[in-house]
Ligand SMILES: Nc1ncnc2c1ncn2[C@@H]1O[C@H](COP(=O)(O)OP(=O)(O)O)[C@@H](O)[C@H]1O
């Protein structure tokens with residue numbers, strides 16, 4: 144499903160080069176639920192951004208569903224993300240000026256779905272995360288756990304093959320965190336969605352199929 | 365899609381009330397300044413009656429006579445007469461060409477018009493008149509100071525006054541020194557009180573007698589001396605000593621020339637140079653100059669330059685420059701505001717990109733938001749302009765000049781603000797759209 148080959152990423156500032164990822168090669172199979180762990184600053188988010196096509200690698204190859212993606216144009220990548228990938232961020236990143244349902248339908252908007260279809264699919268996604276009754280609320284009227292569930296609805300509304308989650312429970316207490324984790328597990332089990340999740344929490348990681356450990360930009364095995 | 369953009373645009377405007385207020389104020393204020401400035405310029409420099417043919421009209425309001433320095437040269441000759449030496453002295457005066465010793469500037473004489481200017485070939489029409497002669501009249505025992513033009517018949521063909529009633533006086537009326545008068549609408553009202561018609565009414569002018577109103581013209585909203593008179597009578601009423609001063613070609617007349625086409629103007633000026641050169645050099649005048657001005661030059665003359673200079677183009681350049689300078693400040697402000705606002709939303713942009721927004725989608729969204737705010741600002745700007753124009757007109761800040769709302773200026777102004785809105789919205793949106801999503805998501809907080 145996802146394949147990285149000899150992938151490296153460096154950030155350059157005026158004076159120094161930070162090697163965030165160093166020669167990473169890995170494969171993630173279809174329907175797998177993988178967690179990425181490692182100390183802060185070891186490159187977990189960077190790795191997820193590479194897999195999620197949110198940033199381009201300095202060297203190496205990324206392919207998803209057999210499509211080579213490292214040299215594609217930004218607009219083609221946008222289209223690919225739109226059709227195949229869903230994202231969940233630690234700090235939710237909901238658009239505060241839009242209502243819950245308008246936030247959820249965002250991926251469909253860029254797919255050119257009709258308003259009616261957008262509404263149907265968004266309501267369906269909200270139903271899955273148990274927030275259909277809040278569809279006309281605004282993000283700042285919701286609790287943290289509810290916001291993250293809205294973000295999950297947004298990530299799955301377009302029925303992507305892969306969902307990326309960067310510390311989705313990092314800003315939540317353990318009860319709410321477990322709720323969110325359960326949603327991701329259900330998603331993986333019931334809909335066979337591939338999930339790649341960055342987490343700090345060993346107990347969460349243990350519930351996934353495989354743990355990838357990073358240390359200082361390199362894989363640890 | 366657009367509905368979605370509209371929703372978010374309205375939300376953003378409502379959320380950032382201060383930003384919205386400053387933007388709207390900036391746009392509407394900028395628009396208002398543009399509207400007012402262009403209204404003043406249009407009034408003074410636009411092709412409106414009675415100066416609709418302004419691009420073909422040359423005014424000759426002044427005339428210069430120069431005398432050059434003279435040098436007396438004595439030559440001595442010795443001759444022998446009957447064996448006695450005799451010295452012969454011959455004194456000659458040499459004119460030092462170009463070295464100006466005396467300079468006299470005045471209006472033109474009737475003689476100059478009659479003998480030279482009226483014979484010009486290039487102009488389609490030539491008019492002679494005395495502009496802005498003051499006159500005190502006493503309707504109902506109250507003193508009223510009026511300014512009048514004494515004109516010929518051609519005057520009415522060059523300047524297309526709008527007649528409310530009646531019409532211009534004829535050649536015969538001018539030749540026969542008829543007791544006829546044309547009044548400006550507001551003057552007629554002042555003199556006679558408001559009436560349905562003023563035709564045939566009589567106006568008393570001191571010892572000259574009583575003048576019959578043959579026409580009433582709409583007030584000319586311009587400061588041009590040649591047309592802004594309160595009343596008009598035939599030029600034959602001017603005294604001999606007013607038309608021609610004893611010296612050379614000086615008098616108190618103005619001549620207006622109407623070219624056949626705007627392209628003929630340079631030819632007309634060339635012919636004027638010919639006329640100058642062929643004038644009879646008398647009274648120690650060695651060089652004559654006729655100073656022609658177009659309507660813009662005449663207008664600029666109030667503010668800069670002299671009788672001899674033509675500053676219309678330069679004046680317009682300065683006005684536009686100053687205007688541009690004053691507009692640059694609010695526009696930069698707007699750009700700055702727009703830039704910060706969009707950078708504040710980099711997280712939103714990042715999210716949209718992550719979920720599949722293409723660069724074009726994002727640019728369209730910000731364009732749409734700018735469109736809405738420009739449109740709102742435009743509407744407020746229109747009301748603001750109308751309000752301020754009304755106040756200025758009532759207070760007669762620009763004297764007789766009345767500011768009127770100009771639709772094409774409105775569209776141009778809205779277009780300008782829109783362009784700046786787009787630029788200021790586009791540049792940062794473009795930059796963010798070009799940065800990797802990961803970076804955009806990192807900088808912004810929601
Ligand atoms: N945009 C960036 N510019 C410069 N350095 C960065 C940037 N993003 C991340 N880094 C650096 O790369 C390394 C990995 O960062 P990150 O992937 O965010 O770590 P993690 O998510 O594991 O905490 C860190 O040393 C971080 O400082």
Ligand SMILES: [Mg+2]
Nearest residue numbers: 187188189309
């Ligand atoms: Mg991280």
